[in-house]
Amino acid sequence: MLEARRWPAKLVLQIVATILVLPFLFPLVAMVEESLSGTGWNNYATVLAIPELPVFFRNSLIIAVVVIAVVYVCTMTAAFAFSKLQFRAKEFFFWLLLAALTLPEVVILAPLFATATSLGFYNTFIAVILPLAALQIPFTVLLARNFVDGIPNELIDASKVDGAGTWQGFRYVVWPLTMPIGAAIVVLTLIGTWNDYLLPLVFLQDPSLQTVTLVPSFFVGEFNNDQTKVVAAAVVTAIPEIVAYLLLQRLFERGLSAGALK
Amino acid sequence: MATVSTLPRAATLSNRRSGALHGKRAANFLWLLPALAVSVALIYYCVGYTIYISLLNWDGVSPDSTFVGLQNYARMLADPVFWGSLQHTVEFFVGTFVGQALLGFVFAVLLHSKIRFAALYKVLVFVPVVIAPAAMAPIFRVMFTPTGQVNQFLEAIGLGALRQPWLGQESTALPIIMGIAIWSGTGIAFILYYAAIGQIEPEIIEAARLDGAGNIRIVRSIIWPNLRGTTIAIAMLTAIGSLKLFDIPQLVTVGGPNYATEFLGTMIYRQAVPLNTVGYASALSVTLLVLAVAAAILLRFTGRERGARRA
Secondary structure, rough: OOOOOHHHHHHHHHHHHHHHHHHHHHHHHHHHHHOOOOOOOHHHHHHHHHHHHHHHHHHHHHHHHHHHHHHHHHHHHHHHHHHHOOOHHHHHHHHHHOOOOOOOHHHHHHHHHHHHHHHHHOOHHHHHHHHHHHHHHHHHHHHHHHHHHOOOOOHHHHHOOOOOOHHHOOOOOOHHHHHHHHHHHHHHHHHHHHHHOHHHHHHOHHHHHHHHHHHHHHHHHHHOOOHHHHHHHHHHHHHHHHHHHHHHHHHHHHHHHHHOOO | HHHHOOOOOOHHHOOOEEEOOOOHHHHHHHHHHHHHHHHHHHHHHHHHHHHHHEEEEEEOOOOOOEOOOOOHHHHHHHHHHHHHHHHHHHHHHHEEEEEEHHHHHHHHHHHHOOOOOOHHHHHHHHHHOOOOOOHHHHHHHOOOOOOOHHHHHHHHOOHHHHHHOOOOHHHHHHHHHHHOOOOOOHHHHHHHHHHHHHHOOHHHHHHHOOOOOOOOHHHHHHHHHOHHHHHHHHHHHHHHHHHHHHHHHHHHHHOOOOOOOOOOOHHHHHHHOOOHHHHHHHHHHHHHHHHHHHHHHHHHHOOOOOOOOOO
16 A cells, blocks of 8 residues: 555565564563473473363363354354345344344343353353353344345245245255355354353353363462463463464454454 | 356346245244344343342342342442443543554554565464453463563663553553553454455555655545544444453453452452342443443444445
């Protein structure tokens, strides 16, 4: 966009960009440095030797996979219904969903807690999975409905002429065209679920059920506030996310910025 | 959307009114059931329940609760911590919006300008978006201590006079929390601006350049005005982010020192979980809910004219 034909101007742009980007690097460098201070790589050896560590990752993975599956199925069917089917009070239901679009999870904490304890869901994955999915769906439905609206109705008409019913219209006409928004929804839900802190904090008390976002607090207890090891544990939990992002850059950027593209 | 635009033109022009599947309407409704059961049912049940609890004096576990009417709300209005957290939310919104929009815009323009290492810079700005606040919190707690990396750095560049306990004093704790949020949110603003700038037709900029417009003039008179929709979207995102804020202040400062970084999210958590005053927490929740729905309505109306085509 900006044009810098001569080298001094080019250099100035380069320097400005570099100075601005350094603060973004600083905490990451400080994090690695801190995790290696004191006993150096032994911090990592100690952290990785904790038998619970793989369990945290496994739990986060289970929760993320189930939430993604639930959100994906609910979102695609609802988006198809809102966009391509006729039924009574359609827009009313759409507004019911939309009203929940910005609901912070902390708002439903008390009733969730009371309900989960009385139904025996406290300290189970369900107490985390259901609210996470419930809070994600209004937004993903909005995204997906907008996308499905862009698929011409004539495609479905053509399939009806060929004798296809509603299910075939969804399965063979609409659904195959939703892959781009589907991928964005999967990534968006994955990040939201994997990074969620409040619900696991409140509902998963048993260490064998806890998730990666609780690892740093777990290690605060485990290592008597030895910050270097706590930070090493945090690095270990952040690495998979950074690797996943580097591998799937475009998908991550599209999914996470979908929030403003509605 | 490329798949759709390659359709034969005749097909898209014919037969406007048809399209939607009529069939049996009751059967059509079944397609909505999964989303209604998981999302609408759970959310509205919880919201109704929250409103009910907000009228009680209840610790959340014991079977006894007393109906106290609007007492929890009266307590809220008289609670300086509540007003403080509202004020922090507004300050946090203004600070993070200006910070993220400005930095995101500058990065987007710079990285569109044939800079070296642009791919690397882009990754560095976006990585913070991906990492969980919970994973970053330990290092932020360490970094800003009196002997932490920030003070060491200031010392090293000759600004040792600025050393201070950043998170330990009321005057700097909130700005640091905002800085952390800007650090982790700028990537989104950057990606949005970057994509939007890519949509501006290069011919317009070329024409302006031929007319003698310099770089600054082009940024001010062509690029920035063209990104108005994106800026509004970022404002809405930060507004909702400010209302939802919980992880960063809870994990980095626990709302302190002396409630200087208390937000509605951390306040509700404190009242509901450690303090067991669930009735009061619910009154605060209902208030937050009203604010969030108001933000959603605003989002819907402001965002409407901006198409959904780009999703």
